[in-house]
Amino acid sequence: MKKVITYGTFDLFHYGHMKLLERAKNLGDYLIVGLSTDEFNLQKQKKSHHSYEHRKFILETIDLVNEVIPEKNWEQKISDIQKHDIDTFVIGDDWKGKFDFLKEYCEVIYLPRTDGISTTQIKKDMASL
Protein backbone atom coordinates (compact mmCIF):
# COMPACT_ATOMS: atom_id res chain seq x y z
CA MET A 1 0.00 0.00 0.00
CA LYS A 2 1.52 3.28 -1.16
CA LYS A 3 1.03 6.01 1.45
CA VAL A 4 0.92 9.71 0.52
CA ILE A 5 0.96 12.71 2.85
CA THR A 6 0.16 16.35 2.27
CA TYR A 7 -0.16 19.35 4.59
CA GLY A 8 -2.33 22.45 4.59
CA THR A 9 -4.97 24.60 6.27
CA PHE A 10 -7.85 23.83 3.89
CA ASP A 11 -9.82 26.87 5.08
CA LEU A 12 -12.92 27.98 3.11
CA PHE A 13 -12.77 24.65 1.31
CA HIS A 14 -12.84 25.05 -2.47
CA TYR A 15 -12.38 23.42 -5.88
CA GLY A 16 -8.60 23.85 -5.80
CA HIS A 17 -8.35 21.96 -2.50
CA MET A 18 -10.38 19.10 -3.92
CA LYS A 19 -8.25 18.98 -7.08
CA LEU A 20 -5.07 18.84 -4.97
CA LEU A 21 -6.48 16.02 -2.82
CA GLU A 22 -7.57 14.14 -5.95
CA ARG A 23 -4.11 14.39 -7.51
CA ALA A 24 -2.38 13.53 -4.26
CA LYS A 25 -4.57 10.43 -3.83
CA ASN A 26 -3.82 9.39 -7.40
CA LEU A 27 -0.13 9.12 -6.42
CA GLY A 28 -0.87 6.27 -4.02
CA ASP A 29 -3.47 4.23 -2.19
CA TYR A 30 -3.75 5.90 1.22
CA LEU A 31 -3.83 9.68 1.73
CA ILE A 32 -3.01 11.38 5.02
CA VAL A 33 -3.59 15.12 5.43
CA GLY A 34 -1.59 17.03 8.02
CA LEU A 35 -4.06 19.78 8.92
CA SER A 36 -2.79 23.01 10.49
CA THR A 37 -4.21 23.48 13.95
CA ASP A 38 -5.65 26.84 14.92
CA GLU A 39 -2.72 27.36 17.31
CA PHE A 40 -0.16 26.62 14.58
CA ASN A 41 -1.95 29.04 12.24
CA LEU A 42 -1.62 31.79 14.86
CA GLN A 43 2.11 31.04 15.08
CA LYS A 44 2.23 31.58 11.29
CA GLN A 45 0.30 34.86 11.74
CA LYS A 46 -2.58 33.23 9.92
CA LYS A 47 -6.15 33.07 11.14
CA SER A 48 -8.41 30.53 9.43
CA HIS A 49 -12.08 31.38 9.23
CA HIS A 50 -13.16 27.86 10.12
CA SER A 51 -12.01 26.06 13.25
CA TYR A 52 -9.69 23.05 13.12
CA GLU A 53 -12.60 20.77 14.05
CA HIS A 54 -14.80 22.06 11.23
CA ARG A 55 -11.97 21.85 8.67
CA LYS A 56 -11.13 18.34 9.88
CA PHE A 57 -14.77 17.21 9.64
CA ILE A 58 -14.96 18.25 5.98
CA LEU A 59 -11.70 16.45 5.08
CA GLU A 60 -12.71 13.29 6.93
CA THR A 61 -16.02 13.16 5.07
CA ILE A 62 -14.30 13.26 1.70
CA ASP A 63 -13.71 9.79 0.35
CA LEU A 64 -10.28 10.69 -1.05
CA VAL A 65 -8.87 11.36 2.42
CA ASN A 66 -8.08 8.31 4.55
CA GLU A 67 -6.73 10.03 7.65
CA VAL A 68 -6.32 13.52 9.10
CA ILE A 69 -3.55 14.31 11.59
CA PRO A 70 -2.94 17.68 13.31
CA GLU A 71 -0.05 19.78 12.04
CA LYS A 72 1.20 21.57 15.18
CA ASN A 73 4.61 22.82 14.08
CA TRP A 74 7.08 23.00 11.20
CA GLU A 75 9.36 20.32 12.66
CA GLN A 76 7.03 17.32 12.73
CA LYS A 77 7.22 16.28 9.09
CA ILE A 78 10.20 13.91 9.35
CA SER A 79 8.72 12.09 12.34
CA ASP A 80 5.31 11.97 10.63
CA ILE A 81 6.89 10.40 7.54
CA GLN A 82 8.70 7.81 9.62
CA LYS A 83 5.79 7.10 11.98
CA HIS A 84 3.24 6.66 9.16
CA ASP A 85 5.60 4.84 6.72
CA ILE A 86 5.04 7.50 4.08
CA ASP A 87 6.17 6.83 0.50
CA THR A 88 5.37 10.22 -1.03
CA PHE A 89 5.19 13.76 0.37
CA VAL A 90 3.08 16.12 -1.79
CA ILE A 91 2.50 19.85 -1.54
CA GLY A 92 1.63 22.80 -3.79
CA ASP A 93 4.44 24.09 -5.99
CA ASP A 94 4.42 27.48 -4.29
CA TRP A 95 6.59 25.56 -1.78
CA LYS A 96 8.96 24.35 -4.50
CA GLY A 97 12.35 23.46 -3.03
CA LYS A 98 11.35 24.20 0.57
CA PHE A 99 10.88 20.53 1.43
CA ASP A 100 13.71 18.99 -0.62
CA PHE A 101 15.30 17.99 2.71
CA LEU A 102 12.57 15.36 2.98
CA LYS A 103 13.95 13.53 -0.08
CA GLU A 104 16.19 11.64 2.31
CA TYR A 105 13.05 10.03 3.80
CA CYS A 106 10.56 9.71 0.91
CA GLU A 107 9.63 10.88 -2.59
CA VAL A 108 8.88 14.63 -2.68
CA ILE A 109 6.44 16.02 -5.28
CA TYR A 110 5.40 19.65 -5.76
CA LEU A 111 2.02 19.81 -7.46
CA PRO A 112 1.04 22.80 -9.59
CA ARG A 113 -1.78 24.76 -7.98
CA THR A 114 -5.15 25.09 -9.71
CA ASP A 115 -5.14 28.44 -11.47
CA GLY A 116 -7.37 31.28 -10.40
CA ILE A 117 -8.44 29.91 -7.05
CA SER A 118 -7.06 30.11 -3.53
CA THR A 119 -8.36 30.76 -0.05
CA THR A 120 -6.42 34.04 -0.02
CA GLN A 121 -8.16 35.15 -3.22
CA ILE A 122 -11.57 34.16 -1.84
CA LYS A 123 -10.94 36.26 1.26
CA LYS A 124 -9.89 39.24 -0.90
CA ASP A 125 -12.98 38.86 -3.12
CA MET A 126 -15.25 38.65 -0.11
CA ALA A 127 -13.64 41.65 1.57
CA SER A 128 -14.28 43.75 -1.55
CA LEU A 129 -18.02 42.98 -1.74
Place this chain on the structure above:
Amino acid sequence: MKKVITYGTFDLFHYGHMKLLERAKNLGDYLIVGLSTDEFNLQKQKKSHHSYEHRKFILETIDLVNEVIPEKNWEQKISDIQKHDIDTFVIGDDWKGKFDFLKEYCEVIYLPRTDGISTTQIKKDMASL
Protein backbone atom coordinates in the same frame (compact mmCIF):
# COMPACT_ATOMS: atom_id res chain seq x y z
CA MET B 1 -33.48 1.68 -2.37
CA LYS B 2 -34.74 4.77 -0.59
CA LYS B 3 -34.00 7.92 -2.59
CA VAL B 4 -33.59 11.34 -0.95
CA ILE B 5 -33.36 14.73 -2.64
CA THR B 6 -32.27 18.11 -1.33
CA TYR B 7 -31.66 21.47 -3.01
CA GLY B 8 -29.25 24.31 -2.41
CA THR B 9 -26.42 26.53 -3.65
CA PHE B 10 -23.63 25.07 -1.51
CA ASP B 11 -21.41 28.10 -2.06
CA LEU B 12 -18.23 28.51 0.07
CA PHE B 13 -18.70 24.90 1.17
CA HIS B 14 -18.63 24.56 4.96
CA TYR B 15 -19.25 22.32 7.96
CA GLY B 16 -22.97 23.07 8.02
CA HIS B 17 -23.35 21.92 4.40
CA MET B 18 -21.58 18.68 5.19
CA LYS B 19 -23.74 18.10 8.28
CA LEU B 20 -26.90 18.67 6.22
CA LEU B 21 -25.71 16.23 3.54
CA GLU B 22 -24.82 13.68 6.21
CA ARG B 23 -28.26 13.88 7.83
CA ALA B 24 -30.03 13.85 4.47
CA LYS B 25 -28.11 10.73 3.42
CA ASN B 26 -28.98 9.05 6.71
CA LEU B 27 -32.66 9.31 5.74
CA GLY B 28 -32.15 6.91 2.81
CA ASP B 29 -29.70 5.07 0.57
CA TYR B 30 -29.25 7.36 -2.43
CA LEU B 31 -28.84 11.15 -2.18
CA ILE B 32 -29.50 13.54 -5.06
CA VAL B 33 -28.59 17.21 -4.72
CA GLY B 34 -30.40 19.77 -6.85
CA LEU B 35 -27.72 22.42 -7.21
CA SER B 36 -28.71 26.01 -8.07
CA THR B 37 -27.23 27.03 -11.41
CA ASP B 38 -25.47 30.40 -11.69
CA GLU B 39 -28.34 31.61 -13.90
CA PHE B 40 -30.98 30.57 -11.34
CA ASN B 41 -29.02 32.32 -8.60
CA LEU B 42 -29.11 35.54 -10.62
CA GLN B 43 -32.89 35.18 -10.94
CA LYS B 44 -32.97 34.95 -7.13
CA GLN B 45 -30.79 38.10 -6.92
CA LYS B 46 -28.07 35.90 -5.48
CA LYS B 47 -24.49 35.66 -6.76
CA SER B 48 -22.48 32.66 -5.59
CA HIS B 49 -18.73 33.14 -5.25
CA HIS B 50 -17.96 29.79 -6.84
CA SER B 51 -19.24 28.76 -10.24
CA TYR B 52 -21.79 25.99 -10.72
CA GLU B 53 -19.07 23.68 -12.11
CA HIS B 54 -16.81 24.19 -9.09
CA ARG B 55 -19.65 23.73 -6.60
CA LYS B 56 -20.79 20.61 -8.49
CA PHE B 57 -17.26 19.16 -8.51
CA ILE B 58 -17.01 19.42 -4.72
CA LEU B 59 -20.41 17.77 -4.17
CA GLU B 60 -19.65 14.97 -6.63
CA THR B 61 -16.38 14.19 -4.85
CA ILE B 62 -18.13 13.77 -1.52
CA ASP B 63 -19.00 10.15 -0.88
CA LEU B 64 -22.35 11.03 0.70
CA VAL B 65 -23.68 12.51 -2.55
CA ASN B 66 -24.68 10.02 -5.24
CA GLU B 67 -25.88 12.42 -7.93
CA VAL B 68 -25.98 16.17 -8.65
CA ILE B 69 -28.66 17.67 -10.92
CA PRO B 70 -28.97 21.34 -11.92
CA GLU B 71 -31.68 23.40 -10.24
CA LYS B 72 -32.75 25.85 -12.94
CA ASN B 73 -36.07 27.14 -11.59
CA TRP B 74 -38.53 26.97 -8.71
CA GLU B 75 -41.04 24.83 -10.65
CA GLN B 76 -38.96 21.71 -11.35
CA LYS B 77 -39.27 19.97 -7.97
CA ILE B 78 -42.42 17.96 -8.68
CA SER B 79 -41.08 16.65 -11.99
CA ASP B 80 -37.68 15.91 -10.37
CA ILE B 81 -39.42 13.90 -7.64
CA GLN B 82 -41.42 11.94 -10.19
CA LYS B 83 -38.55 11.46 -12.67
CA HIS B 84 -36.07 10.27 -10.01
CA ASP B 85 -38.59 8.20 -7.95
CA ILE B 86 -37.85 10.21 -4.85
CA ASP B 87 -39.07 8.94 -1.46
CA THR B 88 -38.00 11.89 0.71
CA PHE B 89 -37.53 15.62 0.05
CA VAL B 90 -35.24 17.32 2.62
CA ILE B 91 -34.34 20.96 3.11
CA GLY B 92 -33.24 23.33 5.91
CA ASP B 93 -35.95 24.37 8.34
CA ASP B 94 -35.62 28.03 7.36
CA TRP B 95 -37.93 26.84 4.52
CA LYS B 96 -40.42 25.29 6.96
CA GLY B 97 -43.86 25.01 5.36
CA LYS B 98 -42.76 26.37 2.00
CA PHE B 99 -42.60 22.92 0.41
CA ASP B 100 -45.56 21.25 2.11
CA PHE B 101 -47.22 21.08 -1.33
CA LEU B 102 -44.70 18.32 -2.14
CA LYS B 103 -46.27 16.04 0.51
CA GLU B 104 -48.64 14.85 -2.19
CA TYR B 105 -45.64 13.32 -4.01
CA CYS B 106 -43.22 12.21 -1.24
CA GLU B 107 -42.21 12.60 2.40
CA VAL B 108 -41.14 16.17 3.24
CA ILE B 109 -38.63 16.80 6.03
CA TYR B 110 -37.29 20.16 7.23
CA LEU B 111 -33.92 19.69 8.90
CA PRO B 112 -32.70 22.09 11.59
CA ARG B 113 -29.71 24.09 10.37
CA THR B 114 -26.33 23.79 12.11
CA ASP B 115 -26.09 26.72 14.50
CA GLY B 116 -23.62 29.52 14.01
CA ILE B 117 -22.65 28.75 10.42
CA SER B 118 -23.97 29.76 7.02
CA THR B 119 -22.59 30.99 3.75
CA THR B 120 -24.25 34.35 4.38
CA GLN B 121 -22.46 34.65 7.71
CA ILE B 122 -19.12 33.67 6.14
CA LYS B 123 -19.54 36.41 3.54
CA LYS B 124 -20.37 38.97 6.27
CA ASP B 125 -17.33 37.90 8.31
CA MET B 126 -15.03 38.11 5.30
CA ALA B 127 -16.39 41.50 4.29
CA SER B 128 -15.64 42.88 7.75
CA LEU B 129 -11.98 41.76 7.75
